[in-house]
Amino acid sequence: MSHTTRIPSVLAIAVGSILLLHPVTAKPAAEREVYKEVIVPILRGKCYQCHAEAADNPSGKKKIKAKLDLTTIELIKKGGDEAPAAVAGDLEESLMIERIKLPHDDDDHMPPEDKPQTDEHELKVLEWWVKANLPEGKSMKDAGAPDDVLAAAEKVPSDEEVKKTLVKLFAKAEKNAAKLVADRKALEGAIAEVSGQFPNAIGFVSQQDSDLTFTAVSMRKDFKDEHLAKLAPVSEGLVDVNLGATSITDAGVANLSKMPRLRKLWLNGTGITDAGLDSIKALSALEYLNLYGTQVTDEGLKKLAGLKNLKKLYLWQTKVTSGAVEEFKKSAKDCDVNMGIKVE
Ligand code: HEC
Numbered sequence: 001m002s003h004t005t006r007i008p009s010v011l012a013i014a015v016g017s018i019l020l021l022h023p024v025t026a027k028p029a030a031e032r033e034v035y036k037e038v039i040v041p042i043l044r045g046k047c048y049q050c051h052a053e054a055a056d057n058p059s060g061k062k063k064i065k066a067k068l069d070l071t072t073i074e075l076i077k078k079g080g081d082e083a084p085a086a087v088a089g090d091l092e093e094s095l096m097i098e099r100i101k102l103p104h105d106d107d108d109h110m111p112p113e114d115k116p117q118t119d120e121h122e123l124k125v126l127e128w129w130v131k132a133n134l135p136e137g138k139s140m141k142d143a144g145a146p147d148d149v150l151a152a153a154e155k156v157p158s159d160e161e162v163k164k165t166l167v168k169l170f171a172k173a174e175k176n177a178a179k180l181v182a183d184r185k186a187l188e189g190a191i192a193e194v195s196g197q198f199p200n201a202i203g204f205v206s207q208q209d210s211d212l213t214f215t216a217v218s219m220r221k222d223f224k225d226e227h228l229a230k231l232a233p234v235s236e237g238l239v240d241v242n243l244g245a246t247s248i249t250d251a252g253v254a255n256l257s258k259m260p261r262l263r264k265l266w267l268n269g270t271g272i273t274d275a276g277l278d279s280i281k282a283l284s285a286l287e288y289l290n291l292y293g294t295q296v297t298d299e300g301l302k303k304l305a306g307l308k309n310l311k312k313l314y315l316w317q318t319k320v321t322s323g324a325v326e327e328f329k330k331s332a333k334d335c336d337v338n339m340g341i342k343v344e
Helices: 010-021 035-044 071-080 093-102 122-132 148-153 158-199 217-222 225-234 248-257 274-279 296-307 321-329
Strands: 202-204 212-215 238-242 263-268 288-290 312-316 337-338
Touching: 035 122, 093 122, 122 148, 148 321, 158 202, 158 225, 158 274, 212 225, 212 274, 248 274, 263 274, 274 296, 296 321
Parallel strands: 212 238, 238 263, 263 288, 288 312, 312 337
Antiparallel strands: 202 212
């Protein structure tokens, strides 16, 4: 059973690695007080940010999801909307254990998928604690913790260490959030300028960053080379650009060399030829390139050999031959080249 996160967020990785860096606590696990010095640091690190009053919440804000406050044994026993979070001696009836053990992609899994996850040693201690009737006020040894549980508890940092780590992490997260707001604000004018000319064509890729995406698909053949130059104000921020089925030719494609962060580029069904690929071969961040239905030939493909991050290349209905693709694949091993269904 693995309790590492499947898609770890930056915060999850940071918490995981920082907590691992400080496993040493002054007291040996056997002497630590069960609840305050072992259980609390586990719950504080992984649960309090959504199940605690402001005073105990690492975010400094009150957040008690599902009406479940996990900061005292009484409140844990009382539980939230649904049921007690823990029932002394009864693992099956203890909702917090059940939720932690659900598959990570289950909507009810705790902590939520994109948040720092409980580690196996933490779950081991929590399960023992429930089975041992939720002891408090005595040492791990006096509460009868067996050797494997003591070994697991040894890896739990002290509550003070967890608090310190969380303070740093939340300060950092806040700083990043502030930076994101500022970055997005700085782009507002440029976005408005581009939107004014091409309504609904530009936007942010996601809520979490300030990367931009542009699509000319709805304009089709009305979108021409001279229009591409009008993206200049946002060129540094663009990561996805869809020019599929537009009137773009090699002349317009030259503008793309001013978009150094491009990761995905659609040029399918455009007038691009081998010459235009000269403007693309330096786009080193490119991961996806669609050249479906263009006049690109084997000579053009050779120009793309230096794109080390390219993972997907669409060459269906081009003049590229399968021999050239084989040659290309020798240097671009990680690139999936799609030739479509070809009748030889
Ligand atoms: C990022 C926020 C977040 C974190 C961290 C988190 N939870 Fe939750 N938790 C929620 C939300 C939201 C709900 C309500 C939705 C649901 O039931 O899935 C919830 C519901 C629950 C419930 C159901 C309560 C009831 O009676 O309905 C339990 C039990 C629970 N969480 C336990 C935990 C435990 C244990 C941890 C830490 C190991 C944890 N949660 C960490 C957000 C969080």
